[in-house]
Amino acid sequence: MTGRTHPLLGAWAALVYLFLYLPIVVLIVFSFNDSRFGATWAGFTTRWYAVLFARADVREALTHTLNVAVVSTLISTVLGTLVGLGLWRYTIHLRAALTGLLVLPIVIPDVVMGVSLLMFYAFVRAGLERAGWTFDNGFWTVLLAHVTFQISYVALTVRSRLAGYGPELEEAARDLGASGWQSFSKVILPLAMPGVLAGALLAFTLSLDDFVVTYFTSGSGFRTLPVLIYTNVKRGVTPDINALSALLVLVTVVAVIAANALLRPRRAP
Amino acid sequence: MLTVRRFFATLGPGVLWLTAFLVLPAAVMLTYSVLTRTDLAQVGAPWTLESWQRVFGYDALFQEWTGDNLRVLWRSVWVAALTSGLCALLGYPLAFFIARQDERRRNLLLLLLIIPFWTNFLIRVYAWILILRPFDLVPSLSATMLGMVYAFVPFFVLPAYASVEKIDWRLHEAAQDLGAPPARAFLSAVFPQTLPGLVAGVLLTFIPALGTFVVSDLLGGARAALVGNLIQNQFGQAGDWPYGSALSFLLMGVVLLGLWAYARAAGHKGLEELG
Numbered sequence: 040m041t042g043r044t045h046p047l048l049g050a051w052a053a054l055v056y057l058f059l060y061l062p063i064v065v066l067i068v069f070s071f072n073d074s075r076f077g078a079t080w081a082g083f084t085t086r087w088y089a090v091l092f093a094r095a096d097v098r099e100a101l102t103h104t105l106n107v108a109v110v111s112t113l114i115s116t117v118l119g120t121l122v123g124l125g126l127w128r129y130t131i132h133l134r135a136a137l138t139g140l141l142v143l144p145i146v147i148p149d150v151v152m153g154v155s156l157l158m159f160y161a162f163v164r165a166g167l168e169r170a171g172w173t174f175d176n177g178f179w180t181v182l183l184a185h186v187t188f189q190i191s192y193v194a195l196t197v198r199s200r201l202a203g204y205g206p207e208l209e210e211a212a213r214d215l216g217a218s219g220w221q222s223f224s225k226v227i228l229p230l231a232m233p234g235v236l237a238g239a240l241l242a243f244t245l246s247l248d249d250f251v252v253t254y255f256t257s258g259s260g261f262r263t264l265p266v267l268i269y270t271n272v273k274r275g276v277t278p279d280i281n282a283l284s285a286l287l288v289l290v291t292v293v294a295v296i297a298a299n300a301l302l303r304p305r306r307a308p
Numbered sequence: 309m310l311t312v313r314r315f316f317a318t319l320g321p322g323v324l325w326l327t328a329f330l331v332l333p334a335a336v337m338l339t340y341s342v343l344t345r346t347d348l349a350q351v352g353a354p355w356t357l358e359s360w361q362r363v364f365g366y367d368a369l370f371q372e373w374t375g376d377n378l379r380v381l382w383r384s385v386w387v388a389a390l391t392s393g394l395c396a397l398l399g400y401p402l403a404f405f406i407a408r409q410d411e412r413r414r415n416l417l418l419l420l421l422i423i424p425f426w427t428n429f430l431i432r433v434y435a436w437i438l439i440l441r442p443f444d445l446v447p448s449l450s451a452t453m454l455g456m457v458y459a460f461v462p463f464f465v466l467p468a469y470a471s472v473e474k475i476d477w478r479l480h481e482a483a484q485d486l487g488a489p490p491a492r493a494f495l496s497a498v499f500p501q502t503l504p505g506l507v508a509g510v511l512l513t514f515i516p517a518l519g520t521f522v523v524s525d526l527l528g529g530a531r532a533a534l535v536g537n538l539i540q541n542q543f544g545q546a547g548d549w550p551y552g553s554a555l556s557f558l559l560m561g562v563v564l565l566g567l568w569a570y571a572r573a574a575g576h577k578g579l580e581e582l583g
Binding site for chain 1: 314315317318319321322323325326329330331332333334336337340349398399401402404405406408415417419420421422423424426427428429430431432434435436437438439441442458461462515516518519520521522526536539540542543549552553556559560563564567
């Protein structure tokens with residue numbers, strides 16, 4: 040319902056938005072601050088961006104981040120879509136247990152998931168070493184970890200997209216002569232598609248953003264952007280990290296606005 | 309037969325994956341928690357409950373009770389509770405404000421809420437270092453609290469808004485027509501309708517706030533350490549995997565117990581809506 044609100048409510052809302060945007064604005068402003076120690080304003084400069092673009096480790100971390108995000112999104116979208124379809128269609132009596140399994144990666148704290156995978160990889164490595172095999176934590180260990188938390192989000196998004204449809208949909212397709220594969224590819228998958236795309240977008244963003252699970256599963260030689268930011272911040276604030284953060288905020292703003300524009304016309308089917 | 313085949317074709321790969329990379333790691337973690345630390349980040353025989361005793365405050369080495377870990381656990385719980393309380397205080401009125409705007413402004417306000425929500429968590433926490441450092445507030449427990457509320461407030465507002473948006477305002481009008489004063493009309497006709505969103509918002513802020521180590525790590529320092537930092541430390545400097553495993557299990561147990569209680573209260577639907 041729309042209507043007039045109490046002026047105090049409006050003032051409260053303005054304060055909360057100010058609170059939400061103050062750090063983001065400060066970050067962007069400081070990325071143009073011509074001072075090495077950032078606390079006071081020493082004039083406008085873009086040199087931190089130049090410093091940032093010259094850093095090989097930043098470029099490498101960006102490549103790592105995108106590689107993991109793209110590959111993990113592809114894998115988790117396929118697996119998650121299948122799980123979402125299966126949950127929707129075939130398993131009434133298993134549904135509670137499966138939903139529990141799917142909700143687990145979403146609800147358990149990241150740090151728990153991170154350290155359990157760290158130990159699991161160490162355990163597997165110890166076993167493989169006896170067989171003469173070995174591996175280092177890096178791209179593959181991070182990739183497997185990301186897919187693990189992404190599957191749930193994709194599956195639940197796909198299932199909620201299909202929630203309104205019943206099994207009669209498929210039966211109708213079969214009655215009209217469609218094979219099992221045809222009814223899946225021509226009827227059910229197109230209906231699920233917006234959910235699949237939304238799930239993939241979510242999975243991609245989660246992968247780009249993840250710090251905690253990556254931190255524990257990446258080993259020392261493989262850094263993604265969030266891990267790089269963390270290690271730099273721990274060492275002490277440097278202005279080029281402000282520039283990197285400001286750029287990532289910009290990317291987020293563009294992505295959110297684009298996603299909003301893409302999804303809006305479909306909102307009312 | 310067809311359904312069995314389809315079951316394996318659809319759910320099979322995902323379930324197999326989650327078993328391999330979620331259930332098995334949890335089993336490894338549980339096993340490590342009852343083994344002994346043999347060297348830095350190494351575990352082995354004998355089997356022991358020492359790590360679990362330490363989690364609950366008993367130090368087997370010195371054979372005495374120490375309050376240190378219990379203090380960290382207790383601090384984690386009240387910091388998380390205070391975080392969700394403050395998020396609710398900030399976010400609940402905001403949800404009403406947004407819900408009562410016309411559609412264009414409502415969409416804009418929601419968009420403005422989603423942008424910080426989608427902005428990298430680490431960056432948002434890091435930005436507070438820039439702001440608070442000139443005031444000599446980093447590291448401190450108050451900086452941690454501020455960072456926590458900042459990081460998690462969108463987690464509260466979005467579910468709260470979803471339930472405020474669905475309010476049937478006719479009940480409110482009816483209450484007023486029947487002579488209820490504004491506060492009474494709100495409390496008996498509006499507030500109960502927002503309760504599911506309120507509870508979901510509190511859970512969605514409490515759970516990550518209980519588990520996080522990033523905020524307290526960057527803004528809090530040693531005196532504001534939370535259970536997340538304690539766990540991180542066991543897998544970093546301390547290199548004590550059995551103890552870290554036991555702590556992780558405890559943290560996971562508390563979270564799952566809380567969710568189970570919520571699911572019991574709200575029915576199965578509630579748990580599914582959280583996901």
